[in-house]
Amino acid sequence: MIASLFDPSFAESISRMTVPILLAALGGAICQRAGVFNIALEGFIIIGAFMAVLGSYFFGSASVGLFCAMAGGVFMALLFAEFHLRRAGDPIIVSIALNLIGFGLSTYLLRAILGVSGVFQHDGIKKISNIHIPLIESLPYVGKLLSGQSLLFYFSIIAVLFCHAFYAKHRLGLWMRAAGENASGLTSLGVSPKRMQFFALTVCGVLCGLAGAQLSISNVGLFVENMSAGRGWIAVVAVLVSGGRPLPLLGLVFLFGGVDSMSLRVQGFGWPQQFTEILPYLASLLALIIVSYKRLRKDWATKGIKIT
Amino acid sequence: MHENRVDLFGISVSFGNVCALDNVSLGFRDGEIQALVGENGAGKSTIMAVLFGLITDYQGEIVVNGKASAWRSPKDAIKSKIGMVHQHFMLQDSMTVLENIILCNEPLNYFGFVDFKTARHQVRSLLKEYKLSLDLDQLIEDLAVGQLQLVEILNLLYRNSTVLILDEPTAVLTPVERDQLFSALKRFKEDGKTVILITHKIDEVFSIADRVSVMRSGKLISSSTLAETNRDTVRSQIIGKARHKSSKRTKSQPTTPVLLLDEVIVPGLSRDERPLSVNVKKGEIVGIAGVSGNGQAALVEAVVGLRQTTSGAIFIKGKDVTRRSVEERRRIGMSYIPEDRQKTGLAISGDIIENSAISNIQDPYFSSGFFLRRQNMMSHAEKLITSFDIKVASPKHLAKTMSGGNKQKLVVARELSLKTPLIIVENPTWGVDIGASSFIHRQILSMRDAGHAILLVSSELDEILELSDRIFVMFEGQLSKELPISGATRAELGKLMLAKNSTSFGPVGEVL
Numbered sequence: 001m002i003a004s005l006f007d008p009s010f011a012e013s014i015s016r017m018t019v020p021i022l023l024a025a026l027g028g029a030i031c032q033r034a035g036v037f038n039i040a041l042e043g044f045i046i047i048g049a050f051m052a053v054l055g056s057y058f059f060g061s062a063s064v065g066l067f068c069a070m071a072g073g074v075f076m077a078l079l080f081a082e083f084h085l086r087r088a089g090d091p092i093i094v095s096i097a098l099n100l101i102g103f104g105l106s107t108y109l110l111r112a113i114l115g116v117s118g119v120f121q122h123d124g125i126k127k128i129s130n131i132h133i134p135l136i137e138s139l140p141y142v143g144k145l146l147s148g149q150s151l152l153f154y155f156s157i158i159a160v161l162f163c164h165a166f167y168a169k170h171r172l173g174l175w176m177r178a179a180g181e182n183a184s185g186l187t188s189l190g191v192s193p194k195r196m197q198f199f200a201l202t203v204c205g206v207l208c209g210l211a212g213a214q215l216s217i218s219n220v221g222l223f224v225e226n227m228s229a230g231r232g233w234i235a236v237v238a239v240l241v242s243g244g245r246p247l248p249l250l251g252l253v254f255l256f257g258g259v260d261s262m263s264l265r266v267q268g269f270g271w272p273q274q275f276t277e278i279l280p281y282l283a284s285l286l287a288l289i290i291v292s293y294k295r296l297r298k299d300w301a302t303k304g305i306k307i308t
Numbered sequence: 309m310h311e312n313r314v315d316l317f318g319i320s321v322s323f324g325n326v327c328a329l330d331n332v333s334l335g336f337r338d339g340e341i342q343a344l345v346g347e348n349g350a351g352k353s354t355i356m357a358v359l360f361g362l363i364t365d366y367q368g369e370i371v372v373n374g375k376a377s378a379w380r381s382p383k384d385a386i387k388s389k390i391g392m393v394h395q396h397f398m399l400q401d402s403m404t405v406l407e408n409i410i411l412c413n414e415p416l417n418y419f420g421f422v423d424f425k426t427a428r429h430q431v432r433s434l435l436k437e438y439k440l441s442l443d444l445d446q447l448i449e450d451l452a453v454g455q456l457q458l459v460e461i462l463n464l465l466y467r468n469s470t471v472l473i474l475d476e477p478t479a480v481l482t483p484v485e486r487d488q489l490f491s492a493l494k495r496f497k498e499d500g501k502t503v504i505l506i507t508h509k510i511d512e513v514f515s516i517a518d519r520v521s522v523m524r525s526g527k528l529i530s531s532s533t534l535a536e537t538n539r540d541t542v543r544s545q546i547i548g549k550a551r552h553k554s555s556k557r558t559k560s561q562p563t564t565p566v567l568l569l570d571e572v573i574v575p576g577l578s579r580d581e582r583p584l585s586v587n588v589k590k591g592e593i594v595g596i597a598g599v600s601g602n603g604q605a606a607l608v609e610a611v612v613g614l615r616q617t618t619s620g621a622i623f624i625k626g627k628d629v630t631r632r633s634v635e636e637r638r639r640i641g642m643s644y645i646p647e648d649r650q651k652t653g654l655a656i657s658g659d660i661i662e663n664s665a666i667s668n669i670q671d672p673y674f675s676s677g678f679f680l681r682r683q684n685m686m687s688h689a690e691k692l693i694t695s696f697d698i699k700v701a702s703p704k705h706l707a708k709t710m711s712g713g714n715k716q717k718l719v720v721a722r723e724l725s726l727k728t729p730l731i732i733v734e735n736p737t738w739g740v741d742i743g744a745s746s747f748i749h750r751q752i753l754s755m756r757d758a759g760h761a762i763l764l765v766s767s768e769l770d771e772i773l774e775l776s777d778r779i780f781v782m783f784e785g786q787l788s789k790e791l792p793i794s795g796a797t798r799a800e801l802g803k804l805m806l807a808k809n810s811t812s813f814g815p816v817g818e819v820l
Contacts (some may be wrong), residue, residue, distance in 0.1 A: 169421050169424070170419075170420055170421050170422065171414045171416060171420045171421070171422050172420060174403070174407060174411060174414065174422065175411075175412070177400065177402070177403065178400050178403070178411060180400060181400045181401060181402060181403075182399065182400050183402070184398060185397075185398030185399060185400060185411075186411075186412070187382070188379070188382055188385035188392070188398045189384055189386070189396065189398075189411060189412035189413075190386045190387075190412060191412050247759075297555055
């Protein structure tokens with residue numbers, strides 16, 4: 001039974017589930033830590049997915065597709081920065097607007113540029129190649145998970161680890177944390193928090209663009225209207241639960257993605273679909289309860305000793 | 309001739325029509341501690357904001373090291389080695405002490421990664437040089453207030469600041485922490501640094517400063533060395549007229565208890581959860597003294613109804629209110645002047661009219677059915693404003709536009725106007741200038757004389773001694789034995805306030 005759960009297609013599906021969410025969530029986490037409440041990830045992703053297909057189709061190159069996806073994400077991030085940072089718009093309103101724009105604009109351009117509605121599929125769309133790592137590939141069970149995945153799978157994990165080190169050790173990492181925690185403190189030291197937030201948004205745009213590319217030009221080579229299908233929102237939840245810290249974020253997204261792909265599998269055992277479909281949410285809820293219970297206990301512990 | 313490190317020539321600042329600074333000239337020397345004193349709103353903070361580049365719209369000239377300078381932002385001031393410790397700390401809570409000290413001035417390795425090894429080494433030698441002690445790896449959120457201040461100061465020293473501006477640094481400190489701060493400041497002075505101390509405590513000026521400058525309503529009144537002046541002169545310069553002695557108090561005639569705490573246990577108050585018992589009778593003021601942070605806030609919250617108690621009972625006017633809400637307690641006959649006017653005392657984004665009626669808004673005079681009677685609220689607000697001499701342009705203005713002292717006056721005026729049998733008063737003159745605080749004291753005393761029961765919690769010893777009929781001292785969540793006002797001396801109270809050993813004040817206590 002275990003073996004049937006962890007077959008090669010499981011490895012493939014787990015990365016398909018997690019990579020877009022992980023990339024977008026990392027972008028959201030970077031914003032969160034810098035003090036930008038960005039819940040427009042969904043809109044960023046869909047533009048990224050569309051631009052990836054567009055670039056890949058017209059230039060016949062997956063690299064150009066990736067580049068276009070990043071540019072699309074950054075374009076959305078710049079809009080966010082313009083309205084939130086420069087014009088002091090409420091981040092929730094700006095986010096809602098950008099999510100709507102992302103959906104509407106991609107649907108409109110699909111019709112205007114490619115002349116189709118609903119789905120665009122073409123052999124001219126070049127896909128991102130998978131990377132095979134010789135020795136690891138032959139390992140039992142994990143071999144298929146760790147090797148032969150999309151370029152972005154490796155990138156996303158490296159990005160999370162790099163981000164962790166960046167916050168702890170890099171000057172800009174410290175400044176970005178300070179911008180999110182006590183912005184006036186940073187100002188009083190002569191560094192503009194807005195600049196840090198702008199930087200965070202731009203990185204978020206790049207990462208969300210890549211998340212979109214993973215959706216549209218990695219496993220499949222097509223664009224579907226509303227392709228992001230709520231992944232941006234799951235990423236937002238992951239950001240909030242992990243408090244924007246990269247490592248817990250990684251664990252959380254893999255938990256969700258793992259249970260999600262397993263839920264497809266256990267349907268094969270005859271479990272009702274209605275039940276298996278709630279599994280990923282159940283797992284997330286459980287993680288949430290454990291996290292908040294731990295926090296509460298810490299709170300009680302300090303209250304018992306400390307006099308307020 | 310001795311050149312000044314920093315000179316301010318003819319600085320004027322106006323906000324709209326209000327002239328906040330009027331042609332102020334000040335000079336600061338090397339190796340000098342200069343105190344800048346004055347009431348709230350006298351312009352002390354404004355002139356420092358100009359010097360630190362927070363206000364750029366001014367007339368006049370800043371000269372640093374003999375060079376005329378103009379700041380576009382604090383960044384420029386920092387470059388000229390001017391540093392400021394703000395009243396509200398500017399630290400990053402989830403970062404370590406070391407990270408906070410080096411923030412924005414990090415020594416770098418390669419690709420912008422921070423060289424923490426060098427940084428640690430540099431900060432250690434700084435600590436050694438000034439005989440200070442701090443655990444560099446602790447998180448800021450775990451530190452006591454006195455240590456936070458040290459971190460702020462070290463941040464300035466790490467940047468090699470030669471001019472240190474401290475905005476009311478002792479407001480939040482225990483006496484022990486204050487002494488440590490002052491000895492550190494003296495070492496900075498010996499090292500040739502310029503220290504500017506904004507304060508409104510005259511005792512501090514005379515215990516540490518070399519020079520004192522007095523400001524009043526935006527003007528510089530005097531700037532002289534300590535030898536050239538004395539306490540009374542400075543005091544009268546601050547308030548503009550000789551300070552009248554506190555009103556002669558009549559002996560209290562306490563009768564029936566209005567507030568009774570019977571063996572109450574407030575969770576989290578002390579380690580061994582010892583029960584507390586206090587009563588406050590009609591026509592008396594019971595003072596609870598103590599260094600802030602010893603559980604007074606929790607006790608007040610329990611009395612007011614903001615915090616659950618686990619055992620014992622609380623009675624107001626003989627009614628058991630242990631499980632009653634704040635609103636019910638207020639209806640039975642309680643009013644409350646909280647310490648924090650910004651968060652608890654006022655709804656600062658509401659206007660003054662709303663704020664002056666808010667504690668009894670359900671009164672038919674203020675509301676009927678669904679609707680508020682704005683006319684009546686307005687006239688009530690005007691009454692409070694005139695009777696307490698609150699300085700506002702119009703009651704229609706938002707509460708957040710008032711200065712700190714006037715906010716406090718509004719809270720006191722509102723709560724006292726309820727004329728409830730029981731009044732809970734918590735640090736009523738915290739951060740309030742001398743004129744306003746003696747006015748508030750007179751009002752509280754006259755409420756006592758009118759037969760109200762008052763529980764006064766204050767960390768200002770003078771306030772407790774001036775107002776109370778009976779005194780308790782709170783230390784580590786426990787109350788001392790009762791002291792009648794006649795028998796209480798400053799020395800005895802001080803001993804109780806810092807009872808046992810001083811380990812409770814954190815590790816800096818011993819090392820500094």
